[in-house]
Amino acid sequence: MQIIQHVLFRDTILDAGLSYTATVTNDVTDLAGNALETEVSWTFLTGTTTGLSVVNLGASGNYVILAKTAINNSPTSGVTGDMGLSPAATTFITGFGLTDATGYATSPQVTGKxxxxxxxxxxxxxxxxxxxxxxxxxxxxxxxxxxxxxxLGTGSIGGMTLQAGLYKWTNTVTMASDVTLSGSADDVWIFQISGDMMMSSAVNITLTGGAKAENIFRQVAGEVVLGTTAHFEGVVLSMTGITMQTGASMNGRLLAQTAVILDSNTVTKP
Structure with a gap:
């Protein structure tokens, strides 16, 4: 049994499926300075499921990178999975050394079409x-x-361990240090971000407890930037552009309503 003393803070994320005891101690006073005569305690059990269903990607889930205006690459990157660009044409896919075939192209940097x-x-x-x-x-x-x-964290989530659930921010989300997502293989995370999403250099996202990148969805209205040598897990659904800086890697999908920009990156379908 876990014990929380004094007060439950809004930004505290509790582990799922555990019994907690919360205690208000007698050093708490009223406005007149009078102390609580006796401690007050109560016990509660956290839930084990969020009830969230996955976001249905439909045919966009056939691609590890999908964009509308451009896919630009500074070689050499390694992409595992198919890439797609529409309504823009092939000339807006740069840096891959494409070889044309009937209905698709190949690249030595892409394990896929x-x-x-x-x-x-x-x-x-x-x-x-x-x-x-x-x-x-x-x-x-x-x-x-x-x-x-x-x-949560007013958008600064570096250093946090995040349980499955639906998260919402009306501002920019930053990750200045490592972030852990802890949950089972059936758990789902959805992050609703009205601003940008910025991941600092050398920061890692780690999955524990069997959590799967394919069940993690980040809906970002603004710009997405994954910093130099950072490692990312999950699906990005961006209204704006996605930029992976030099040496960044990811296990997931990059789905952008504008452009995806790569720079010597590793991108692997989940």
Whole structure:
């Protein structure tokens, strides 16, 4: 049994499935300075599930990187999974040394295929559907009601361990130090971010307890920047651009309604 003394702070994240005892001690006083005569305690059990369902990516989930305006790369990166660009054409995919084939292209930096809107059918129609599904997924994530955590850390979440749930911020979210996501393989995280999402250099996101990157969704209205040599886990649904700085890596998907910019990165589908 865990014991919390004095007061439960709003930003304290409790472990799931545990019994806690909260105690208000007799050093608490009223406005006149009178102390509480006796301690007051109560016990409660934290839940084990958030009830969140995953965000359905639809056809956008067929791509590890999907963008609308450009995919730019400063070689050499390593991408595992398919990439797609629409409605922009192949010329807006740069830095991969593409070799054209019928309906797709290949690259020595991509373990998978590369698609763009000007490629032969059915690639163009498949990409149109994928982009539509990406926007639907973004709106789904943004519209989930009743957050479990609102304005946690006023957006500064470095050093925190985050349990599964729905998180909401109306400002920018920063990660200046390592972040841990702790939960089971069935748990779901959805982060609703109205501002930017900034991850500092050399910061790592770590998953524990069986948590899966495919069940972690970050809906970001602003810019996303993953710092130099940082490591990221999860799916990014960005209304604006996504930039991975030099040497950053990720296990997840980059789904942007504008551009994705890479610089000697490793991107692996979950």
């Amino acid at each position: 590369v698609y763009a809107a000007d490629m032969a059918s059915p690639s163009n129609t498949n990409l149109t559907t994928a982009v539509e599904n990406m926007i639907t997924a973004y709106n789904d994530a943004a519209g989930r009601p009743t957050p479990d955590y609102s304005e």
